[in-house]
Amino acid sequence: MEYRLRLAKRMLFNKKGSLIGAVLAVTIGILVIHVNFVIFQGLFDAIVRDISNYRNGDILITDEADYIDKSDLALANWFERIPYVQGATPRLSSTAEINMTKNGKLIEETRIPVVGVDPDRDVRTSTVHETVAEGTYVINRNSVVLGSNVARDLGDAQVGDNLKLLITDRWGEDQVRNFRVAGIVQSPGGQGLDYSVVMHIDSLRDMMSREGESSSFMVKLNDPTKAYEVKEFFLRAFPNDDFLAETIEESAEEQLAGFRSGIAMINMIGYFGMMSSAFAIVTIQMMLVNGKTREIGVMRSIGAKRKDILIIFLFQGMIIGAIGAGVGTAAGLGYTFYAKETKMSFNNSLPLEVSYDWAKITQTALTSFTLAIIASLYPSYRATKLLPVEAMRTV
Amino acid sequence: MTKIFGEGPNQVKALDDVSFSVEKGEFVIVVGSSGSGKSTLLNMIGLLDRPTKGKVFIDGIDTTKLNDGKISAFRNKKLGFIFQFSNLLNDLTVLENVLLPRQIGGTNGSAKKDALELLQAVGLEDQINKRTNKISGGQAQRAAIARGLVNRPSIVLADEPTGNLDSVTSMKIVQLMKTMAKKLNQTFIVVTHDRKDFSDVDRIITIIDGRAFEGEQPTELEMVA
Numbered sequence A: 001m002e003y004r005l006r007l008a009k010r011m012l013f014n015k016k017g018s019l020i021g022a023v024l025a026v027t028i029g030i031l032v033i034h035v036n037f038v039i040f041q042g043l044f045d046a047i048v049r050d051i052s053n054y055r056n057g058d059i060l061i062t063d064e065a066d067y068i069d070k071s072d073l074a075l076a077n078w079f080e081r082i083p084y085v086q087g088a089t090p091r092l093s094s095t096a097e098i099n100m101t102k103n104g105k106l107i108e109e110t111r112i113p114v115v116g117v118d119p120d121r122d123v124r125t126s127t128v129h130e131t132v133a134e135g136t137y138v139i140n141r142n143s144v145v146l147g148s149n150v151a152r153d154l155g156d157a158q159v160g161d162n163l164k165l166l167i168t169d170r171w172g173e174d175q176v177r178n179f180r181v182a183g184i185v186q187s188p189g190g191q192g193l194d195y196s197v198v199m200h201i202d203s204l205r206d207m208m209s210r211e212g213e214s215s216s217f218m219v220k221l222n223d224p225t226k227a228y229e230v231k232e233f234f235l236r237a238f239p240n241d242d243f244l245a246e247t248i249e250e251s252a253e254e255q256l257a258g259f260r261s262g263i264a265m266i267n268m269i270g271y272f273g274m275m276s277s278a279f280a281i282v283t284i285q286m287m288l289v290n291g292k293t294r295e296i297g298v299m300r301s302i303g304a305k306r307k308d309i310l311i312i313f314l315f316q317g318m319i320i321g322a323i324g325a326g327v328g329t330a331a332g333l334g335y336t337f338y339a340k341e342t343k344m345s346f347n348n349s350l351p352l353e354v355s356y357d358w359a360k361i362t363q364t365a366l367t368s369f370t371l372a373i374i375a376s377l378y379p380s381y382r383a384t385k386l387l388p389v390e391a392m393r394t395v
Numbered sequence B: 001m002t003k004i005f006g007e008g009p010n011q012v013k014a015l016d017d018v019s020f021s022v023e024k025g026e027f028v029i030v031v032g033s034s035g036s037g038k039s040t041l042l043n044m045i046g047l048l049d050r051p052t053k054g055k056v057f058i059d060g061i062d063t064t065k066l067n068d069g070k071i072s073a074f075r076n077k078k079l080g081f082i083f084q085f086s087n088l089l090n091d092l093t094v095l096e097n098v099l100l101p102r103q104i105g106g107t108n109g110s111a112k113k114d115a116l117e118l119l120q121a122v123g124l125e126d127q128i129n130k131r132t133n134k135i136s137g138g139q140a141q142r143a144a145i146a147r148g149l150v151n152r153p154s155i156v157l158a159d160e161p162t163g164n165l166d167s168v169t170s171m172k173i174v175q176l177m178k179t180m181a182k183k184l185n186q187t188f189i190v191v192t193h194d195r196k197d198f199s200d201v202d203r204i205i206t207i208i209d210g211r212a213f214e215g216e217q218p219t220e221l222e223m224v225a
């Protein structure tokens, strides 16, 4: 082995405390970044996932002027002919006032969001139907599914209860109809339709006097990476319909911009943590250098050049960096694996979307490795400044 | 040459206009009382420090003109050092210590063979793979001698090589140095407190208050005794 590398290694490994300290500093720096990533990126991705699954699909089609009036069948069929498309479904939104008599007491809730869905198409496109906690998912034209929060606000509404829905139609007239509760939906993390009432889209169209119209069209792909392509294809196919189309990435970019900068901020903090690890390495290596003044003097006296001394201590930085990066990455991956396996959730409710971002993992490891070497520059430089005689003095 | 430490009122003239030359193959001992300037002299010759005034010529080369890189190479190739405390590197084995000057100089060729030969000559062939903090002081000093000789330097410099050893071991070390000097026809300049250890040598230089004198100086001897 190269003698300078061997000396670097031995000097380091014979000072276990310093070695462990320095490696730990690097390890913790990396681990913090991994944990941050799992939690905050996982949270971000979880929110995006839920928006996609429950509301937007991979592509959300809307109309520049409020409502889409193209027929469901035409649009859905057009989309479902594309092999990447898993499903396409119309949605219609409004708000309602709900009256319900429970145990002889009238409970009234206003401004409850109402979502009209096409039950057949919806189950292929969205996962709202998987969040049914009680009863069944929609639905015939006389029943509704309540979000769990709405059910709670209505004095713990149960499946089978009857309620009255009041919706103002497009002409400003109040339309009232009775519905039966078919089911209650509750999504992990409450990102689903927990605060809404879900009903058959045709019933809602009726009440709103919007025959054949939809607020949006939700398109789910079996290959989400093709979202942009499909969106562009769609917009080119319907140039005269004033459609707007947005991929989930674009929607997330808009809706979660604040969150994104929050993540950037937290990553910054992670990198600051790495910097303080670097300072720890500087301190530990200064101690190593100071503890080796005699050895450095001896080496200089038998002909080692400044460069050789520099290289020995830079090698130490590399060893610390390499082991630290290895252990830190392993620990980080261990944590990520644990989070994924245990389906870790944020705040005990929203399941994190845990992923392995290999580019970022590699980048983090390389950054901390590089930082360890940079940190060792100063102690190494100081080591070269020790004069042979001065060094020999400290016997 | 002259060497002055410090500035102004605190300055110490450790060497005062010292001038002498040593021939190839000579075995020279430098004696003198504590603080007289022996180590300072050896450090100047060993290019570990630069004189305040004057020059050091080795093999006809004016070493004061060399830069740090050249001086390091010079120390590596032309000079061998043996110190009071063997100053072996505890992070390495005996053999690795002896090999180190070769590796630093990048002359690995027959290094291992030469090192083993030297270790055998100093009687350490059965200790080569031990860490240097696991051997005795005498053994360490013998290993240091092997290390000092492995590059076949023109000059071997030793600063109180026996200063830390009991008298029996000291005798052996001195004998060893003399044998090696003769065998390899190498110049030895040895600083010692204890002139008695060395019996007959080619030459004695006595340092008194930073000045060098040829031969033994009776006053010095009395002071040492």
Ligand SMILES: Nc1ncnc2c1ncn2[C@@H]1O[C@H](COP(=O)(O)OP(=O)(O)OP(=O)(O)O)[C@@H](O)[C@H]1O
Pocket (backbone or CB within 6 Å): B005, B006, B012, B013, B014, B032, B033, B034, B035, B036, B037, B038, B039, B040, B041
């Ligand atoms: N780096 C230094 N700075 C200041 N003074 C020094 C330095 N090195 C040596 N001296 C002084 O120079 C003088 C000679 O010191 P030196 O170490 O050469 O003596 P020595 O003969 O080797 O003594 P000893 O036998 O005790 O080893 C002493 O007065 C010492 O205090």
Ligand SMILES: [Mg+2]
Pocket (backbone or CB within 6 Å): B038, B039, B040, B159
């Ligand atoms: Mg001395």
